[in-house]
Amino acid sequence: MKVFLALLALSGWALAVVFRVMATREQKRRMLIELAPVHNEHTPLLPVDAILDSLPLGVVVVDVNGQEQFRNSVARDASGSRHEAVLIDAVIERLSRLAVAGSAVTEQMELVGPPLRVLVVSAVPSTSTGAVITVEDITVRWRLDQVRTDFVANVSHELKTPVGAISVLAETLEGETEDELVKTLVRRMVLESHRMASTIDDLLELSRIELGGEMDVSPVDINDVVRDAIERSQPLASKRRVTVQSTPASGDTTILGDRFQVLSAVGNLVDNAIKYSEDNAEVKVLVSASDTHVVIEVIDHGVGIPVASIDRIFERFYRVDRARSRDTGGTGLGLSIVRHVVTNHGGEVNVRSREGEGSTFSLTLPRQPGVTSTTMVINDERADHNG
Amino acid sequence: MDELRKGFHHELDEVRTDLVRLAAAVIEAIPRATAVLLNGDLDGANALIRHDDEIDSLSIELEERCYQLLALQAPVAGDLRQLVAIVKMVADIERSADLTVNICKAARKIYGHELDPRMRGLISRMSEQAQQLFSAALESFEENDAAKAAAIDDMDSFLDGLQREFVRTIFESHADTRIDLQVAIQMAMVARFYERIGDHAVNIGERVQYVVTGWLPEHKGAARFRSGNDTGEFPVVQPPQG
Numbered sequence: 001m002k003v004f005l006a007l008l009a010l011s012g013w014a015l016a017v018v019f020r021v022m023a024t025r026e027q028k029r030r031m032l033i034e035l036a037p038v039h040n041e042h043t044p045l046l047p048v049d050a051i052l053d054s055l056p057l058g059v060v061v062v063d064v065n066g067q068e069q070f071r072n073s074v075a076r077d078a079s080g081s082r083h084e085a086v087l088i089d090a091v092i093e094r095l096s097r098l099a100v101a102g103s104a105v106t107e108q109m110e111l112v113g114p115p116l117r118v119l120v121v122s123a124v125p126s127t128s129t130g131a132v133i134t135v136e137d138i139t140v141r142w143r144l145d146q147v148r149t150d151f152v153a154n155v156s157h158e159l160k161t162p163v164g165a166i167s168v169l170a171e172t173l174e175g176e177t178e179d180e181l182v183k184t185l186v187r188r189m190v191l192e193s194h195r196m197a198s199t200i201d202d203l204l205e206l207s208r209i210e211l212g213g214e215m216d217v218s219p220v221d222i223n224d225v226v227r228d229a230i231e232r233s234q235p236l237a238s239k240r241r242v243t244v245q246s247t248p249a250s251g252d253t254t255i256l257g258d259r260f261q262v263l264s265a266v267g268n269l270v271d272n273a274i275k276y277s278e279d280n281a282e283v284k285v286l287v288s289a290s291d292t293h294v295v296i297e298v299i300d301h302g303v304g305i306p307v308a309s310i311d312r313i314f315e316r317f318y319r320v321d322r323a324r325s326r327d328t329g330g331t332g333l334g335l336s337i338v339r340h341v342v343t344n345h346g347g348e349v350n351v352r353s354r355e356g357e358g359s360t361f362s363l364t365l366p367r368q369p370g371v372t373s374t375t376m377v378i379n380d381e382r383a384d385h386n387g
Numbered sequence: 388m389d390e391l392r393k394g395f396h397h398e399l400d401e402v403r404t405d406l407v408r409l410a411a412a413v414i415e416a417i418p419r420a421t422a423v424l425l426n427g428d429l430d431g432a433n434a435l436i437r438h439d440d441e442i443d444s445l446s447i448e449l450e451e452r453c454y455q456l457l458a459l460q461a462p463v464a465g466d467l468r469q470l471v472a473i474v475k476m477v478a479d480i481e482r483s484a485d486l487t488v489n490i491c492k493a494a495r496k497i498y499g500h501e502l503d504p505r506m507r508g509l510i511s512r513m514s515e516q517a518q519q520l521f522s523a524a525l526e527s528f529e530e531n532d533a534a535k536a537a538a539i540d541d542m543d544s545f546l547d548g549l550q551r552e553f554v555r556t557i558f559e560s561h562a563d564t565r566i567d568l569q570v571a572i573q574m575a576m577v578a579r580f581y582e583r584i585g586d587h588a589v590n591i592g593e594r595v596q597y598v599v600t601g602w603l604p605e606h607k608g609a610a611r612f613r614s615g616n617d618t619g620e621f622p623v624v625q626p627p628q629g
Contacts, residue, residue: 086411303504356508
């Protein structure tokens, strides 16, 4: 009897388990049905246009005759200037014709602007409509790729060139007996080793500043910093016969920051202004102050920065003109240091430049670090010359 | 009331769109040609020169389409002015594309020669100004805006000024032996190319004024000639009706 009762209980438990499993499966099946986007007269339509508007890429739908049926907000706003919109539309139309005919096509467009923009336009045939065209702005990705490629080339150039030169000069020196030539070779070896040393110094300074957390924050008088920076650059200015004039701000120009870092940033800007000025030119350093910020402007009338390079000058080791870089003697890290100092202080660096007319770099530093977000603003004065 | 000539106006819209696309291609080609010149980009030069064949082909097609519409649809009044103006504008746009090609060819000829920063800066400014003139011409055509079209002439005087300043800089650079004679000549020609692009944009602006108001700047000199009025005063010309 006991055995029979035990068997009955066991089979009851087994049945309960089987029913529970079946119930779970049914529940899951019901959920799937509810989740599936089934449309009938009772279910509300999904706001497809709103969904497509929230996509980070442009979407255009055309019917089998190539007539546009839908365009999301990104595709409507993808164009920068009027002529760019016209060119993008022309490509969309051309590719949509090919897609309606049955071929999936992709094309990369480079619009020189300025500013330069890179777009990828893809068109795929659709069974439910004629074709779907997507427009993706890949400018940032394209630029990053270029920066990465150039960075490797620039680093190897800056680091390997002096080492290679020293090695070749030493090999030549080994077999040389003529005193005058030996002196020349040694002089050049010293020059190259100084160049190498200043690159390493700048790299170390940059990595120190990049850490940011080790900032030695104390009250810093910007008028004093500018005076010190100009004093330090005097040997270079005299060598190039460039006059550096400063106009300190009246009133309080004290900020809370790292004196070493701010001095390094201002010094780099003043050095650059001198290096890229012509002989007997004048460099101006202006300081102005408001309740919340202190602004330092370094103005030169030198070679200026080409339009194509202006948004790249803050990259490490980037050179506008590599052939000229050996004459100016810089390491290619100065403006990277400036950018990092500004980042650490929550300030802003602004550039206005025109090739052949000179450049103006403005550092805007908040009185208290971190008051504003860090930005790098670049203007090349094109807007000032629209006739 | 339903429009009577729906088919014709649809075709006219297509012709207008094609003209806008042609102009947009030139607006894009101007800074490209400048980049080719300033960077000594030989591949870029060849690409732009090849691209000009496409612009030539599109120009011919567009012109033929205009003649077909004129012959088959017998447009009148505003429609007629529009088609006649487009035929003339196509020539201005096509010629401007040729001038960007000329800038590329100049870049090939001076390849390897350094230009001083002042000259490079002025080239950039001429290029930007020429591009702005052409953009204004395109917008005035698209929007049928006679006032914007009239302003292009004033904008062009700024480009003319830049060209004169550039030529002075070329002479100075050549006198200081910073550039040799061949480069100086090529640069003077390049300045002329930009200046001519600006002139073509002004022409387009004048055609837009003609489409919208029926007025042509040529009426100014021609009317003076006909009336024997050599005072330089602007004679009043009544726009045609329609």
